[in-house]
Amino acid sequence: MSAPAMPAKVAALTPVKFEQFGLRHYLICLKGIVVRECLRFLHQRERFISSLVRPLVWLFIFAAGFRQVLGVSIIPPYKTYVLYEVYITPGLCGMILLFSGMQSSLSMVYDREMGNMRTLLVSPFPRWFLLISKMLAGVAVSIAQVYAFLIVAWFWGVKAPPLGYLTVLPALFLSGMMLCALGMLLSSMIKQLENFAGIMNFVIFPGYFASPALYPLWRIQEASPLLYKICLANPFTYAVELIRFAFYGQVEWLSLGVVAGCTLLFLAAAIIAYDPSRGLMTRKQDTGGNA
């Protein structure tokens, strides 16, 4: 079928020549996505407060109660006995990253339902770049929350070595990337916002409790060998250990390998899931339209 006749006065305007995208354009796009995520976070004060209150409740109440019940022996990276509050702090950092990663997954499902996600996905930049930018934005917000928590914990008397606040940053970043990538993958599988409750029950809680976030793995092994194996198969276990060792300027290589590997795996799966020609998104009835 041939194109209808074009008005003579606009003939000179088309086709338009576009400048090729260079590094500068990619950085503008990345900055825009990160700024938007930060603005959204700042506008949702309740989200910030709840993200801070959750680990603080564990630190102030749960840890205080369990300090007397649960003894922590000397295990690496600790060289002396440590207070239970000190032991669970890396786990609570992981908890913030876990909830934040799932929160960003929730916001992607919400954005998809509300239509905001479309504005991102119709950008001319490659889909993989857009998704990684979105992840980086989510991780930036997560890390800000972790440091806000660490500041409050510091005033509560839970202190890491001063340099640890710096050396933990790469571990927080990598763990945050893994959890955001997982959240992104999950968001591609969830059809409706209502189904997100399942994520709480099947991902967040099992992921958190079946890990060394609250108690050392040797104690879990003593209590239940099966649960111990489940903990070893849980990527969050390695994220917590990576963070724990990083606070003391050490690298736990197995954890680093598992977290890096899982990040790549989840990210690749999320990119495929959001690919219009191969992914899950195409197979779903879209929302916001009639047909």
Added chain:
Amino acid sequence: MQHVRTSGPGEEVAALDLAGISHSYGPKRALHDVSFSIAPGTFTVLLGLNGAGKTTLFSLISHLYGTRRGSIRIFGHDVSRASGEALRRVGIVFQARTLDLDLSVHQNLSYHASLHGIGGHQARQRIAALLDIVNMQGRQHDKARSLSGGQMRRIEIARALLHRPSLLLLDEATVGLDIQSRAGILATIRKLVETEGIGVLWATHLIDEVEDGDHVVVLRQGDLVATGKVADVVGTSGASSIRDAFSRLNRIETSGIAEMSP
């Protein structure tokens, strides 16, 4: 590798060229062998009742869905194989509201500009100019949440134009708006076609929005049932008006059409 179809001498590259597009959701067929073209700088109305396949078509053109059968080219660029080049030439206003309600008008527009690699001074300049065009000057710092439905649509139109697209897609852009807002938005878009030479694909089920000089594409339950100038479609279907033609093409009573009009 470039996936551009070049045109021969005297042959103009279509702003939008669809060839044999089919799409289904599982067993449910949404589009079947749809082919049509839009010339640059023309206003084309995509007519169809609810469920005709308009939104699916938009999702395919904007590469939200992959094209499984057929091809879609925007100014010669294949949407499947060179989606970036194709999408740079398109501005889209979706049927669902897509502004971030927690952000201000300026923040919403800046975000969109960045998604097209436009930043800093250039973005600020474009935003100011476009808010002027859509009569929303002075509202930059208002929260999107505080705007009326019509105002939000105007901002979405400004957003779709930020990266200087040559083709504008609007999916039921006037749905849910009062008559005055509808007329204002339609007039703005028609003026853009006239003054800026932008090609427009305007999807609607409201027959009142069609003018005599427009091109129309009529979809019925995923099938293309008519395409051409209004006069041609009216003549071919043996109808007395485009309203009558639309009614005949959709095999519905005229009273049914009347109900669709506001």
